[in-house]
Amino acid sequence: MGRLDTGRILATLAVIMFACLAYVPTIVREGDIVFALTDVYLYETMINGLLLGGVLALLSLGLNLIFGVIDVVWICYAEVVMLGMYAIFYCHTVFGLPLIPSMMIGIALTAVLGYAIHYLVIRHLVNAQPINQLLATGGLLFFFQSAATLAFGIEFRNLGVSLGSFALTQDIYVSWARLAAFATAAICVLGLYLFLTRSYTGTAIRAISQDREIMTLMGVQQGRMYLMTSAIGGGLAGLAACLLVLQYDVHPFVGLSFGPIAFMICVLGGLGNMVGGFIAAFIFSELIALGGYHFDIEWGYVFAFVFFIVMMFIRPEGLLGKRS
Amino acid sequence: MALAIAGVLVVAAIVGLPPYPLHIMIVILIWAFTYTGWSLMGRFGLVSLGHGAFMGIGAYVTALLWNYGGLTPWLGIPVALACAVLLAVVVGYPCFRFRITGHYFALVTLALSEVVRQTIIATRDHTGGSLGFTPTPKGNDDTPSIIALQFDEKETWFVIAIVVWLAGLAIWRLVDRSMIRYALDAISEDEDSAAAAGINVTREKLKITMISAVMTALGGALYMQYQLFISPDTVSGIAISLQIVFAVVTGGIFVQLGPTFGAVITLLLAEILRVQIGTDAVGLDNAIYGIALVLFIIFLPKGILGSLIDRFATRRG
Numbered sequence: 038m039g040r041l042d043t044g045r046i047l048a049t050l051a052v053i054m055f056a057c058l059a060y061v062p063t064i065v066r067e068g069d070i071v072f073a074l075t076d077v078y079l080y081e082t083m084i085n086g087l088l089l090g091g092v093l094a095l096l097s098l099g100l101n102l103i104f105g106v107i108d109v110v111w112i113c114y115a116e117v118v119m120l121g122m123y124a125i126f127y128c129h130t131v132f133g134l135p136l137i138p139s140m141m142i143g144i145a146l147t148a149v150l151g152y153a154i155h156y157l158v159i160r161h162l163v164n165a166q167p168i169n170q171l172l173a174t175g176g177l178l179f180f181f182q183s184a185a186t187l188a189f190g191i192e193f194r195n196l197g198v199s200l201g202s203f204a205l206t207q208d209i210y211v212s213w214a215r216l217a218a219f220a221t222a223a224i225c226v227l228g229l230y231l232f233l234t235r236s237y238t239g240t241a242i243r244a245i246s247q248d249r250e251i252m253t254l255m256g257v258q259q260g261r262m263y264l265m266t267s268a269i270g271g272g273l274a275g276l277a278a279c280l281l282v283l284q285y286d287v288h289p290f291v292g293l294s295f296g297p298i299a300f301m302i303c304v305l306g307g308l309g310n311m312v313g314g315f316i317a318a319f320i321f322s323e324l325i326a327l328g329g330y331h332f333d334i335e336w337g338y339v340f341a342f343v344f345f346i347v348m349m350f351i352r353p354e355g356l357l358g359k360r361s
Numbered sequence: 362m363a364l365a366i367a368g369v370l371v372v373a374a375i376v377g378l379p380p381y382p383l384h385i386m387i388v389i390l391i392w393a394f395t396y397t398g399w400s401l402m403g404r405f406g407l408v409s410l411g412h413g414a415f416m417g418i419g420a421y422v423t424a425l426l427w428n429y430g431g432l433t434p435w436l437g438i439p440v441a442l443a444c445a446v447l448l449a450v451v452v453g454y455p456c457f458r459f460r461i462t463g464h465y466f467a468l469v470t471l472a473l474s475e476v477v478r479q480t481i482i483a484t485r486d487h488t489g490g491s492l493g494f495t496p497t498p499k500g501n502d503d504t505p506s507i508i509a510l511q512f513d514e515k516e517t518w519f520v521i522a523i524v525v526w527l528a529g530l531a532i533w534r535l536v537d538r539s540m541i542r543y544a545l546d547a548i549s550e551d552e553d554s555a556a557a558a559g560i561n562v563t564r565e566k567l568k569i570t571m572i573s574a575v576m577t578a579l580g581g582a583l584y585m586q587y588q589l590f591i592s593p594d595t596v597s598g599i600a601i602s603l604q605i606v607f608a609v610v611t612g613g614i615f616v617q618l619g620p621t622f623g624a625v626i627t628l629l630l631a632e633i634l635r636v637q638i639g640t641d642a643v644g645l646d647n648a649i650y651g652i653a654l655v656l657f658i659i660f661l662p663k664g665i666l667g668s669l670i671d672r673f674a675t676r677r678g
Contacts, residue, residue: 110464112603161659167463168408172610173658175603180651186644289644293599297475304468335483342472342479349469350455 047352055323058340059083062331077208079330084211086326087319091219092280094318096295097302098225098311099151099273105309106246106266109159110167112174115296116181117154117271121147121278122287123185126194136198143282144275151271155264163263178292185289193286200283218280222318225276226311242266246309298338301345307355316356320344367523383515389621389628390522391583392608394529396620398576400609401536402569406462406549409570410602411452411470412577414477415445417597419578420585421481421488424496427509429487434510438582445578446571448473453570457563460552471599478598493592496585510586518587525583526621529576533617536572541565577605607654613664622666 063073073079100114111117121143128139154177162170200213233239245252245262253259285291298321305320306313321341328337348356370386378386399412422441426432432440452473455461461469482490489495499509506512536542544565547555556562585591594600604627612623631646638645661668 110468158655158659165658165662166406168406168467169658169662171408171464171467172606173655175607176651176654176658178603178651179607179647179654183644183647183651187648297471297599300468301472304465333483335479338479339476339483342476345472346452346469346476349461349465350459353459353461353465 051320058324058327058331077206081209082326082330083323084205084209085215086323088211088215088219088322089326090319090322091222092215092277092284093295093298093302093322094315095218095222095225095273095280096277097299097306097314097318098222098229099270099277100299101303101306101309101311101314102229102273103151103266103270104303106242107155107159107163107263108167108246108308109162109170110174110300111154111177111270112171112296112300113154113178113181113292114174114270114274115292115299116178116185117147117150117274118278118281118295119185119287119289119292120150120181121275122282122291123189123194124275125278125282126196126287129196129198130194140275140279143278144272147275147278148268148272151274152264152268154271155267159267160260160263178296182289182292189289191289193288195286196282198283212284214280214283217283221276221280222315225273226315229273230311238262238265298341301342305345305348305355307357310355310357313355313357364527367527370523371520380515383519385628385632387515387518387522387587389624390519390526391580391587392628393621393624394522394526394583395577395580396605396609396612396624397526397529397533398573398580399605400614400620401533401576402573403606403609404614405545405569407566407570408467408606409470409573410467410599410606411473412573412605413474413597413599413601414448414470415574415577416581416584416601416605417474417477417481417593418445418448419581420591420596421494423582424494424585424591425487428494428497433508434582434586435508438579441582442575442578445574449570449574450567453567454563457566457570462552471602474598474602478593481593481597489592491593493590493595495590498589511589521583522587525579530617530621532572532576536569537617541568545569607650609664611650611653611657611664613667613670615663616667616670619664619666623664626665 059079060070060073063076063079064070067073096115096118100111103109103111103114124146125139125143128134128142129136134142154174158173158177159170162173200217202210202212205211231239233243241252241257242262242265244255245257245259249259302314302317302321306315306317321344324341324344325334325337328334328340395412395416399409402409419438419441422444423434423437426437426440427434430437452469456466456469481488485491496511499506499511512518544555544560547558547560548562548565552562581596584596608623608627609620610623611626612621613619627650630649634646634649657664663671
């Protein structure tokens with residue numbers, strides 16, 4: 038069976054699955070197909086799911102870059118986002134800076150943090166076993182979480198800024214913050230794509246992700262490229278933090294609630310494949326949103342994780358990845 | 362050496378230790394057993410972040426059967442272990458069959474541990490969700506301790522913990538000296554060559570995964586029976602999975618007493634910091650763990666005990 042066939046079959050299956058998850062529970066519960074098809078709240082859920090996908094896509098973007106280029110899983114990536122959220126929160130509410138400069142400080146700090154993580158830890162482990170890299174960043178996860186607990190306490194903190202929402206139709210409301218996240222994610226994917234394909238540095242980064250040894254011979258400094266990638270990845274985490282802080286409370290363990298999803302999006306989309314990651318983010322977010330609408334939000338997560346496990350068996354290279 | 366330690370501990374218990382140190386030792390021994398179970402897989406490069414799932418199943422299935430079915434843990438635990446094995450096969454078989462290794466194996470198992478945690482939370486009507494779950498105390502209808510597997514005396518628990526821990530070490534040794542160890546060593550070096558040499562890669566990996574899952578689930582069930590309280594965050598999820606991996610790496614993944622050593626160090630550190638500094642420093646223990654883990658991976662990849670043994674061996678040899 039050719040690759041295209043497999044792709045088509047999977048796409049068809051995905052559509053059928055989506056329809057089942059979206060409509061069948063309501064049809065079964067209400068016994069009324071027309072009602073299910075015209076259920077306003079269902080459509081609101083779908084739109085919100087779509088927008089949540091934007092947040093998730095943005096969240097996994099930096100991780101995807103690092104994962105794809107350096108081939109290291111930063112288990113602590115969501116914790117970098119968490120620290121970025123705290124930075125913005127403190128700049129804005131404690132030091133009284135306006136929102137936009139606070140966000141810029143947040144992005145700058147996470148970029149520095151990304152640089153530091155690579156310089157202090159990953160640099161020593163670039164040629165180590167993948168598992169050791171994973172565990173070292175796991176140690177950082179513990180450290181960031183606990184450091185945040187020590188420094189900021191375990192209270193839930195809210196920025197207290199709400200962008201509000203607007204009415205799309207009479208019954209469907211959409212939050213500005215989610216729409217902003219969605220738009221930012223789309224712009225960032227495009228920007229990152231242009232950076233990686235059109236700029237000299239971007240080309241070097243892509244080249245080095247293909248072959249470490251040869252590119253060193255060609256005069257590309259591997260260490261410098263990796264540091265730069267880590268800093269960009271950290272900055273993207275900060276950008277995600279800017280948009281998350283508008284929607285969610287900050288607390289030291291917030292990373293655990295979306296960290297796993299971020300890795301799975303990267304892997305499901307195909308490592309280092311930004312577009313694949315984007316699609317994967319929307320699949321996950323719809324599964325979570327619809328699962329949450331019909332059952333419980335936790336069931337939404339269960340569906341998403343089970344879907345990930347099954348997809349890993351069917352297409353380990355990811356939705357749009359190339360089989361190596 | 363393990364027997365010597367066990368002997369000293371038993372004597373100490375008979376002489377009569379105060380309840381607090383006894384409690385700490387029981388907890389350490391139960392965790393050490395679980396960690397040993399994980400290290401059986403981990404030492405062969407099968408880094409599972411899904412052991413929180415097996416532990417959660419061991420604890421929750423046993424507790425749910427007791428509360429709702431009145432089934433004694435003597436039967437409930439075997440059922441829970443069977444569930445853990447089933448899950449290990451359902452996820453493990455395709456993983457090994459489709460050759461999912463390295464990062465990918467870690468991420469699939471990570472997803473697994475989250476599936477179990479979220480399922481426990483989602484079925485809150487029966488499991489109590491995030492608020493936790495308490496097995497019915499034996500006192501309610503005067504069930505004998507032995508049937509409820511609930512003992513008031515810490516000494517009884519201490520003996521149980523020691524027996525189980527020794528059994529864990531015995532399994533480790535049995536695996537260490539069996540053919541499966543050579544097969545898995547070969548597989549972790551190079552799967553293709555191992556397969557070419559006639560090793561059934563999928564079957565060998567599945568075997569060790571099942572053993573490991575059973576041990577972890579048993580650890581979870583015992584933890585539940587001893588503490589008589591469980592919550593999704595104390596027996597399942599990523600945090601527990603990482604805690605397991607971390608302690609084993611700290612102690613030493615390749616030596617028999619490494620996981621035990623890891624359990625002693627990590628749990629004592631947490632306990633000492635908690636007692637000394639109190640609640641002002643919530644998280645300090647984990648901050649220290651975290652940094653230590655990073656340093657260990659970079660400078661002492663064999664763990665504390667592993668490195669000590671290496672140094673000792675080279676000096677003698």
